[in-house]
Amino acid sequence: MSAATVTFRRAVPDDLPRIVALLADDPIGRTRENPGPQLDTRYHEAFAAIERDPNQLLAVAERGGHVIGVLQLSFIPGLSRRGMWRGQIEGVRVAAGERAGGIGRAMLQWAIEECRRRGCGLVQLTSDKRRSAAHGFYEALGFEATHQGYKLSL
Amino acid sequence: MSAATVTFRRAVPDDLPRIVALLADDPIGRTRENPGPQLDTRYHEAFAAIERDPNQLLAVAERGGHVIGVLQLSFIPGLSRRGMWRGQIEGVRVAAGERAGGIGRAMLQWAIEECRRRGCGLVQLTSDKRRSAAHGFYEALGFEATHQGYKLSL
Numbered sequence: 001m002s003a004a005t006v007t008f009r010r011a012v013p014d015d016l017p018r019i020v021a022l023l024a025d026d027p028i029g030r031t032r033e034n035p036g037p038q039l040d041t042r043y044h045e046a047f048a049a050i051e052r053d054p055n056q057l058l059a060v061a062e063r064g065g066h067v068i069g070v071l072q073l074s075f076i077p078g079l080s081r082r083g084m085w086r087g088q089i090e091g092v093r094v095a096a097g098e099r100a101g102g103i104g105r106a107m108l109q110w111a112i113e114e115c116r117r118r119g120c121g122l123v124q125l126t127s128d129k130r131r132s133a134a135h136g137f138y139e140a141l142g143f144e145a146t147h148q149g150y151k152l153s154l
Numbered sequence: 155m156s157a158a159t160v161t162f163r164r165a166v167p168d169d170l171p172r173i174v175a176l177l178a179d180d181p182i183g184r185t186r187e188n189p190g191p192q193l194d195t196r197y198h199e200a201f202a203a204i205e206r207d208p209n210q211l212l213a214v215a216e217r218g219g220h221v222i223g224v225l226q227l228s229f230i231p232g233l234s235r236r237g238m239w240r241g242q243i244e245g246v247r248v249a250a251g252e253r254a255g256g257i258g259r260a261m262l263q264w265a266i267e268e269c270r271r272r273g274c275g276l277v278q279l280t281s282d283k284r285r286s287a288a289h290g291f292y293e294a295l296g297f298e299a300t301h302q303g304y305k306l307s308l
Contacts, residue, residue, distance in 0.1 A: 016233075023234055032235045046237030053209060053231060076228050077207060079170075080177055080245045081186045083200030088242075091234045116308050123308060126280060126301035138304050147280035147303025150292050154270050154277065 006103055008110045011058040011070070016047050018067045019060065022093040028128060029093070057114065061094070061107045068095040069107050075118050087115030089125040108141050160257055162264045165212040165224070170201050172221045173214065176247040182282060183247070211268065215248070215261045222249040223261050229272050241269030243279040262295050 011019060017036065020043050024033035034040045050056045055076065061069030074088040089111055094104045115123045126149035127134045135145065165173060171190065174197050178187035188194045204210045209230070215223030228242040243265055248258045269277045280303035281288045289299065 019233060029234075034236055040236055042237035043233055044237075046231050046233050046239075049231035049239075050233070055207060055209070056231060058233070072232055074228070074230050076242075076244070077200050077203035077210060078226055078244055079173060079197055079200050079204070079212070080183075082188055082194055083196035083198075085200075085203075088230075090230070090232055112306065112308070121308055123306040124280070124304065126278070126303050128301055129299075135302060141306070143304035143306045145283075145302045146305050147282055148289060148299045149280050149301025149303040150278065150297035151300050152266065152277040152295070152297045154266070154275055 006061050006063045006068070006106055008059055008061055008107065011047075011060045013047060015060055015067055016043060019058075019070045022067070022070050022095060023091060025096055026093060028130065059107075059111065059114075061103055061110075068098045069093060069103050071107060071111055073111055073114060075115070075120065081121060084121040085119050086122045086124055087111070087118065087120040089123065092125070104137060105141065108138075112141070160215050160217045160222070160260055162213055162215055162261065165201075165214045167201060169214055169221055170197060173212075173224045176221070176224050176249060177245060179250055180247060182284065213261075213265065213268075215257055215264075222252045223247060223257050225261060225265055227265055227268060229269070229274065235275060238275040239273050240276045240278055241265070241272065241274040243277065246279070258291060259295065262292075266295070 017039055020033060020039060021035045023029045024035040050058050055074060057073040059071055059073065060067045071092040072090045076086050076088055078084065078086060112123055127138060171193055174187060174193060175189045177183045178189040204212050209228060211227040213225055213227065214221045225246045226244045228244065230240050230242055232238065232240060266277055281292060
């Protein structure tokens with residue numbers, strides 16, 4: 001099946017275990033997530049917080065009833081660049097068996113279009129410097145690595 | 155006067171022209187902003203959007219009744235890292251005559267504390283690669299440049 005048969009939609013609560021499994025099925029995510037068997041209640045709380053916030057959109061890619069990808073979009077109002085809204089993409093994951101099949105590209109293109117539809121003038125994301133394969137992927141989509149991405153753990 | 159006499163508070167509508175002037179008074183901001191004399195209505199709309207969103211906090215640094223710094227905090231719920239909230243800092247500016255006086259450092263420390271108070275497990279920001287002086291500043295505050303920051307203009 002091709003990427004063309006993949007659909008994108010807002011995540012619903014029943015998707016949560018599958019989404020957490022996708023977040024965990026990754027060399028970096030594996031060290032950070034706890035996919036179960038019993039789902040950590042903090043995931044449920046975070047899902048509810050995302051649902052409550054009209055400027056958050058947790059989206060999944062689906063094919064044949066199976067969730068094969070996830071990302072989160074945040075729509076951020078700001079004064080910079082003449083009051084421009086920005087769309088921010090976090091937590092991009094594609095199921096292990098589906099990578100390199102164009103799913104990630106289709107999912108990002110869908111996300112960029114959502115940002116445009118919501119009136120954003122810019123889309124931004126950060127990618128861990130260890131994810132060197134991801135960098136070419138984002139650059140091929142037109143993203144430019146103009147910034148340093150800083151993190152501080154509290 | 156020392157940084158100790160600086161106070162931080164949520165911005166109010168009357169601060170807007172001064173904030174936009176701060177955003178514009180910068181080699182990169184100069185090319186992007188329009189500080190007036192008549193303020194672009196998009197700044198008013200953006201300010202209203204920030205005020206409406208309980209997960210946004212536009213903050214100013216003030217000394218002796220004068221606004222000398224600004225930054226925006228976004229509190230972002232997310233599933234990654236076991237449902238961890240992240241605080242994001244954007245649009246950091248300190249008035250030209252006040253740089254290197256510890257104002258920026260005090261403002262960032264205040265912002266980090268706000269993120270902690272709101273339950274964030276991580277603070278993140280991106281900094282334009284052309285702002286090399288800013289990079290040492292963030293690193294001295296404990297931030298690590300672990301990520302590439304990608305932008306795509308729409």
